[in-house]
Amino acid sequence: MSYKKSIKITIVLSLLTNFIYCQQNLFQQGTEFYNKADFVSAKEKFFELNEFLTKNNKVSPEVLYNIGCCYFRENKLGYARFYFELAKKFAYHDKDINHNLRFVKKITGNTAEESFFIQIVKFLSFEETYIFMFLFNIFFFGSLIVENFVKLNFLRWIKRLSLVFLLCFAVLGIIRLNLEFKKTGVVLEPVNLLSAPEETSFTKSVVINEAKKVVVLSEKGDYYAVYLLQDKVQGWIKKDKIGMLAG
Amino acid sequence: MRTKIFIYFIVLLLATKNFAEISISASVDKNVISLDEYVTLQVVVSGETTNVPQPNVPQLQDFQIYSSGRSQSISIINGRVSTSVTFNYILSPRRVGEFEIPPISVEYKGKIYQTEPIKIKVEKSVPKQQNMPQQSIYSTKKRDIFVETTVDKRTAYVNEQITLTFRFYTRINLLSQPQYTPPDTAGFITEDLPPQRNYYTIIDGQRYYVSEIKTALFPVSVGKFVIGPATVRCTIEDFDIDDFFSDSFFRRFFSSGREVVLKSEPIEIKVLSLPEPQPELFSGNVGKYTISVSVDKQKIEQNESTFLNIKISGIGNIKSLTFSKSLIETFLGKNFVIYDPITSFDIKKENYVVKGSKTFKVPISVSSAGRFVIPEIKFIYFNPQTKQYETTSSTPIVLEVIPSTKYQIAKPVVSKQQQISLEDIRYLKTFYKVKSKNRSLGFYIALQFLPFICWIGVVGYKKYEEKKLKNYHKYRFTNAYKNVKRKLKNIYKSKNVIEELYNIISEYLADKMNITKEAVSTQEINKFFYGKIDTNVYNDLISLWDEINYYKFAPSKIDLNELNVIEQVRKITNVLQRLEYELQKKY
Numbered sequence: 001m002s003y004k005k006s007i008k009i010t011i012v013l014s015l016l017t018n019f020i021y022c023q024q025n026l027f028q029q030g031t032e033f034y035n036k037a038d039f040v041s042a043k044e045k046f047f048e049l050n051e052f053l054t055k056n057n058k059v060s061p062e063v064l065y066n067i068g069c070c071y072f073r074e075n076k077l078g079y080a081r082f083y084f085e086l087a088k089k090f091a092y093h094d095k096d097i098n099h100n101l102r103f104v105k106k107i108t109g110n111t112a113e114e115s116f117f118i119q120i121v122k123f124l125s126f127e128e129t130y131i132f133m134f135l136f137n138i139f140f141f142g143s144l145i146v147e148n149f150v151k152l153n154f155l156r157w158i159k160r161l162s163l164v165f166l167l168c169f170a171v172l173g174i175i176r177l178n179l180e181f182k183k184t185g186v187v188l189e190p191v192n193l194l195s196a197p198e199e200t201s202f203t204k205s206v207v208i209n210e211a212k213k214v215v216v217l218s219e220k221g222d223y224y225a226v227y228l229l230q231d232k233v234q235g236w237i238k239k240d241k242i243g244m245l246a247g
Numbered sequence: 248m249r250t251k252i253f254i255y256f257i258v259l260l261l262a263t264k265n266f267a268e269i270s271i272s273a274s275v276d277k278n279v280i281s282l283d284e285y286v287t288l289q290v291v292v293s294g295e296t297t298n299v300p301q302p303n304v305p306q307l308q309d310f311q312i313y314s315s316g317r318s319q320s321i322s323i324i325n326g327r328v329s330t331s332v333t334f335n336y337i338l339s340p341r342r343v344g345e346f347e348i349p350p351i352s353v354e355y356k357g358k359i360y361q362t363e364p365i366k367i368k369v370e371k372s373v374p375k376q377q378n379m380p381q382q383s384i385y386s387t388k389k390r391d392i393f394v395e396t397t398v399d400k401r402t403a404y405v406n407e408q409i410t411l412t413f414r415f416y417t418r419i420n421l422l423s424q425p426q427y428t429p430p431d432t433a434g435f436i437t438e439d440l441p442p443q444r445n446y447y448t449i450i451d452g453q454r455y456y457v458s459e460i461k462t463a464l465f466p467v468s469v470g471k472f473v474i475g476p477a478t479v480r481c482t483i484e485d486f487d488i489d490d491f492f493s494d495s496f497f498r499r500f501f502s503s504g505r506e507v508v509l510k511s512e513p514i515e516i517k518v519l520s521l522p523e524p525q526p527e528l529f530s531g532n533v534g535k536y537t538i539s540v541s542v543d544k545q546k547i548e549q550n551e552s553t554f555l556n557i558k559i560s561g562i563g564n565i566k567s568l569t570f571s572k573s574l575i576e577t578f579l580g581k582n583f584v585i586y587d588p589i590t591s592f593d594i595k596k597e598n599y600v601v602k603g604s605k606t607f608k609v610p611i612s613v614s615s616a617g618r619f620v621i622p623e624i625k626f627i628y629f630n631p632q633t634k635q636y637e638t639t640s641s642t643p644i645v646l647e648v649i650p651s652t653k654y655q656i657a658k659p660v661v662s663k664q665q666q667i668s669l670e671d672i673r674y675l676k677t678f679y680k681v682k683s684k685n686r687s688l689g690f691y692i693a694l695q696f697l698p699f700i701c702w703i704g705v706v707g708y709k710k711y712e713e714k715k716l717k718n719y720h721k722y723r724f725t726n727a728y729k730n731v732k733r734k735l736k737n738i739y740k741s742k743n744v745i746e747e748l749y750n751i752i753s754e755y756l757a758d759k760m761n762i763t764k765e766a767v768s769t770q771e772i773n774k775f776f777y778g779k780i781d782t783n784v785y786n787d788l789i790s791l792w793d794e795i796n797y798y799k800f801a802p803s804k805i806d807l808n809e810l811n812v813i814e815q816v817r818k819i820t821n822v823l824q825r826l827e828y829e830l831q832k833k834y
Binding site: 060100104141200 | 329424425426427439441442443593671672673674675676677678679680681682683684685686688691692694695697698699701702705706709
């Protein structure tokens, strides 16, 4: 190995180590601030880390979860829910994330946002639903392929069963896809629900509490037309009061 | 060494003492007010305990004090509980002057903590300056546009709902969105009553478009109060609607309109005091309510806590409903250990009436085993409809307390802080993993087509094979030359060139004539090709075949080392190429 090459490798390695150390350090500092009940400083550290990861097109559900915890301690439940929801997108079955999300929904009275059917659909993540669909796809088309070469009795049963499951998962997959690309958001702070996309005394209808989940129907200027899942009402809300989750 | 341990012990003791300390602070929203206004006093008591004591607010000669509820936040970090309770009071001044709210104190573990005194200056109530120029108040003979405010009652009891209705009437086009300024409601707690109504009405034969805004007012003290004028500022068309032929009608196309300010009349409200004598357990709640009591768990262990849920539902100022801890202690008796309640409320504003429920979640526990009855809990309120004090009661609940599996009865009872187990969020993540931000959703969707494509491929291949079998002769005939070219390319790798050349040519001819390789002979070639192709090509083919046969069957007569393979391959290619051309012409 040439002298120049070894210097280059050393520089790259030291930079990489430094990056990893910086990340780890920010995470530790955030945790320490949190333990000292300095949630604002803790949040800043986790935000810094999250920003660093985002720049590198990366994300950490644990960092998002910790930001949510800081917001919760600051009693900003809208922001807390938003970050827990974001964290859930990348760690669907994480027990802590799900517990905190359930807890925030419970204390903000948003437990009946989704129907029982949607809750069942959401039992599996988008990726899991499509992996199951793929498996049944393989079983079904695999049995069709094998049938071309060998005639086996049990293949008929595999074909029928896998077709039933494949159709079920296809339906689930379509609904899941629809849910995944539906424009949804979380109300970050208490905000006026307006009857038109402008805020005057005549357009105010009701104050919406934070942490409510909304479906964004359309947008105009600085406002989103939203549908509140829990309260089943529609109206306009300022864009900066909603944290967008998907779509 | 012993001295060191002793010092550590002392430091530890001091630290524990620090943790147990609480703090108190008080603040007011304004220090200078007029006689008809009120001050909101906020007392915050916080500390690392769940059992934050109630502050002692001293009797104030110069103010009437009303409690307007409390809010509490509890946080548990690494098992350490810290609570912050905010007690809200409304102070209504009795006279003009400069007054001082003396220190508000709180007693905790024998130690008294107190706030700094707060100075408040009360000035004479001055009629509000009318900033709007008089001429700007728009009022025409025909009343094209006007506003009014009405109340459902002009006399009410303290904390009774008064519904203030503001209406904006117009029968002309507005050139701007009207700007509404609500009236001055000093002396009242206000609550918006959505939704705003819009409808048409006919007054004196004229059809008006009406926008209606309602507000609930709850008076905070006894006396006479004035609801100030509500104003609407808007721009209207600057022309006479009936004067069609005048210049002004045409001028409207070029006019930017005229701004007008509309004001409603002030309304005087008389607030009555609640009738005397007041019942013993009455705590100032006004409205119409029912009480329901439940427990989260009916079977608990000794010293284990459960929530006693006291839910007051009905019509009235839900936010300021009070149900003090001392009142709960009065009902429950000494068998129960009671902690500070956590309150939550759910307000509905159906039909422009403030209603809903307020829930007091009281953590309770019992130190001895057995069956305990939570007796009926009474809630006394003043009903302004019947003008009487009414009582609503809950049904008794039996609480079964089983001996503790965690604590031995002989041992001293653990502290209150340790007993309480409140639900909380989970602790921070102590490590983290990094993932790619892009979720490859498209990949998962595309994956679903893979088995289908495989199946289509297999079916297609099978069909192709079937087709091939059905027309095998044609297949052999068509592909014969292609096979020869392929095989001739690899001839140099072969160990037995003569054998390989013979096989290539005989296979080619067999494919063309649809016979087996072994059946190829000069006679068969003659039979198949003679007269069908050019004579020169035919002759060259026969001589090639003879030559190859000669090499194959009389190898001893030739020197293999002298055999030029390249030349032979070129020769074969040439003959077969021409033959192929001839056959293509024919077939």
